[in-house]
Amino acid sequence: MADGREDDPEEEPPQLPSLGELISLFYDEYLALYGDEELASVAAAAAINAILEERLKSSAEDAPS
Numbered sequence: 790m791a792d793g794r795e796d797d798p799e800e801e802p803p804q805l806p807s808l809g810e811l812i813s814l815f816y817d818e819y820l821a822l823y824g825d826e827e828l829a830s831v832a833a834a835a836a837i838n839a840i841l842e843e844r845l846k847s848s849a850e851d852a853p854s
Contacts, residue, residue: 812837
């Protein structure tokens with residue numbers, strides 16, 4: 790590897806964040822951006838919904854007919 794470490798075959802892959810963690814991260818970012826709790830809540834929900842909708846569309850397109 791470029792950083793001088795060798796691959797550890799027993800090393801676990803990085804964990805993806807849970808849905809709750811994503812919601813919290815989005816909320817915190819929108820709260821910092823807008824400075825309003827209600828707006829941050831709505832923006833976070835809209836962003837998460839858009840991501841989920843896109844994932845569902847791409848999954849449906851990849852599914853065999």
